[in-house]
Amino acid sequence: MLIGKILLNSGEEALKLSEKEITKAYRLKALVLHPDKRPDDLDAHEKFQRVKTSYEVLKDEKAKKLFDELLRIQREKKSQVDSKRRKMIV
DSSP states (O other): OHHHHHHHSOHHHHHHSOHHHHHHHHHHHHHHHOTTTOTTOTTHHHHHHHHHHHHHHHHSHHHHHHHHHHHHHHHHHHHHHHHHHHHHHO
């Protein structure tokens, strides 16, 4: 999932942080990716908007819980696929 990865490079890591820590991470990332700081980067505006959206999701408790649920489902699916692959190899 992109939300946490965009902001903090790890979705699960982002979910464990307090609101204050999330805000701090957002501000640092926003400073680095702000389009005014990266005039030569044609994708700077899009990258900055993704970070902003990620921050808004992680700030909102309901959205954060939904994000956590999506991560849980993804982990379960990955585990099932890995299990099936192991069985195919054996």
